[in-house]
Amino acid sequence: METTKKRSRTDDVSDSQASKKHILEKVGSSSSLLPTNALLDIQEDFRIVVGTYERLLFGINAVWNEEKTGVKLEPVFIIPAHTGCIRTVAIGGHFLASGSTDEIIRLYDVKKRKEYGSLGGHHSGDITDIQFHGKYMLSASDDHSINLWRTKDWEFLKTLKGHKARVNSVAVHPTGKIALSVGADRTAIVWNLMTGRKASVNKLGREEPLVVLWDPAGEKYAIMFDKTINIYNVSDAKVATTITQKSRIHSFKYFHSRRKDKDYIVTGSEDKTIRIHDIESGECVAEIKGHKLRVKAVTIVESDGKIVLVSVSSDGIVKCWDLEEALENQDVEPLGEYNTKCRATCITSHFGFSKMEAIAAEEAAADAEAEAVKETKAAKTDKKTKQQTKATAKPQAKKTNKKKG
Template sequence: MDSKKRSRPVEEMTEAQIAKKQILDTVASANSLLPSAALMNVQEDFRIVVGTYERLLYGINAIWNEDKTKVSLQPVFIIPAHTGCIRTVAIGGHFLASGSTDEIIRLYDIKKRKEYGSLGGHHSGDITDIQFHGKYMLSASDDHSINLWRTKDWEFLKNLKSHKGRVNSIAIHPTGKIALSVAIDRTAIVWNLMTGRKASINKLGRDEPMLVLWNSAGDKYAIMFDKSINIYNVADAKAATTITHTSRFHTMQYFHSKKNDKDYIVTGSEDKTIRIWDVETGECVREIIGHKLRVKAVSVVECDDKIVLASVSSDGLIKCWDLEEALASEGEIEPLGEYNTKCRATCITSHVGFAKTEAIAAEEAAADAIVAKEEKAAKKAKTAAKQAALEEAKKAEEKAAKPQQKKKQQKKKVVAAKK
């Protein structure tokens, strides 16, 4: 009996397996981001980051064509981020965080394309969700807990523990003052992030909640279950709208249509279909068919007056879609662009290009400076006008007082003459 194990001939491997092996061989010895030299000086319009079952983290640059009808998707980095399956990815400022079944959170500076470090030892289970808000980051885990971190120095601040099972999802309110978490124990907990304490707990019924999101206004939140999504009013924590479908939901995202001036929820399902739902009626208003396998994750990014949906499937394909076009048209919608990772994708996030965000910030700062200058000038003019009015009033009083003073002087003269 031959004790030596025979390696599988390359000829027997599929094209996808060969491509995947080449990627793994290329990045296996790397411990930092691998920028593509051709893209180092290219300013991306927006970027998509995808985590995979194969432990690889993909950074994809998206660049518009001249008339902004298509995007070119090219990898700017590929990294072997973890020793286990990547479960979640999130971006906050210039930080990228990935969480895995290896119980580690890896941190990267995606602006400089460098590895920043890792956070380990505070969770004793798979990392299930990561969310940023301002200077803070929340991480959820299979160990029933949520950890609060400060991004300034990555100080561990607080362990939020009240769930009785795996925490599936967390969502931070737009104000940053409270957060919502849902878990396998079929409860939703409201956390006061100012005090780091539980504010309230709500039982959700028989189905396990998988995902929770706030709308942009912060007056409603949505909880995704296996085949339904409940949209709740913050005022009374009661379900205002219910979305249902026969196919299992894997992902959802809120977005606000500027053209229609209303909120929608976009979902990805087991049946390979992306759907857009009216949050007021719970009706499906659009179906987008473009993936060959289940739609695992979606992300929404606003760039150049367009609302772009980035979707990723178990088929390894990343596709971008124009959501406003999808709402406006009735025929089949073509993707803006696509890229094949040749891996089993598990999660996705996106952000506007740093050059654009810096330009927007500069424009906002300049606009704020102009407004401040105008306000200062208006205040100065108002003060000057008030001072002028006071001086005029004083002059008027003095003028009105002169006849009275003259009469008093004449009266004194008369009295003195009589004496």
């Protein structure tokens, strides 16, 4: 694992250390901030992670009430993660990674709520995006590059070079074989992750692409610009649908409605509104108005049969929403909320580890039971076959003995 990269200028290091010391003092002196081991036995249904301009990383546990009509949100960790503004957060398995303007990627074990280490020295610019897929992690940067890491031992594998300006966003196809990245050079690059080489470069026009996402099926991809989102066909890279808003879009996510059996895109915007769009027509089919400032980031997590949208505004207020209900009720109320009292910059979420372990245990028990049933059936079949073979063999033996006599 690489050690934290040292800046070339001594005064930059001094400023950085002084800044970090100030944050640590703030955390240590505030009774509202919990240490990472404060809540050891809490059982979360899902967890929300928020990065902030103040360099603090919030881990917020969500627990459903008995009626599953609301969630209680409470912090399980608040960490002075970086010496610069946190730009991106991502979760892969039990690892949490955060990227910052300090050019460092910090790693945490969110299951144990412990710091794991840091990756530095491979990027020479702000970390703009981090994505996990399987056993790998990709990090994008202002330095025009994308780095590929192996999460097993955090070995640095390769630098993907192709953009001529800042890389804004990267997305891995559901198969894990290819990835898409967009940058300030107004291009989208398709990467072959099997070889680590670029497969194609597509020019996108005059507007700068900000975020790229694959749809759940991996058949289309969407690119977010300032006030529009273009959805492209994979087959010909042509625009299939365009979503347009009057207000600037800060964040968007795909989700699949089980009730309507359709895919939608949800956006968070400058005008404090969350919108749900039909991906076929591009039409806005529902709006959620519950924030007092711009909706800075959104994330989606499935929990207890519900599709939960988690949104955070620039004032640091986190709110949870039932997306299925939002599609049918324009006056939907939040399921729960929490105020970080910081300027939020990014957000992610994951299913609760206690839930994962319970489900894994149930699946393992079911698999063991199925295997036992299978073995029992196989044993019975084998016994029956032996009996039939024995019964068939006896008359033949008698006939042979008769001839010998």
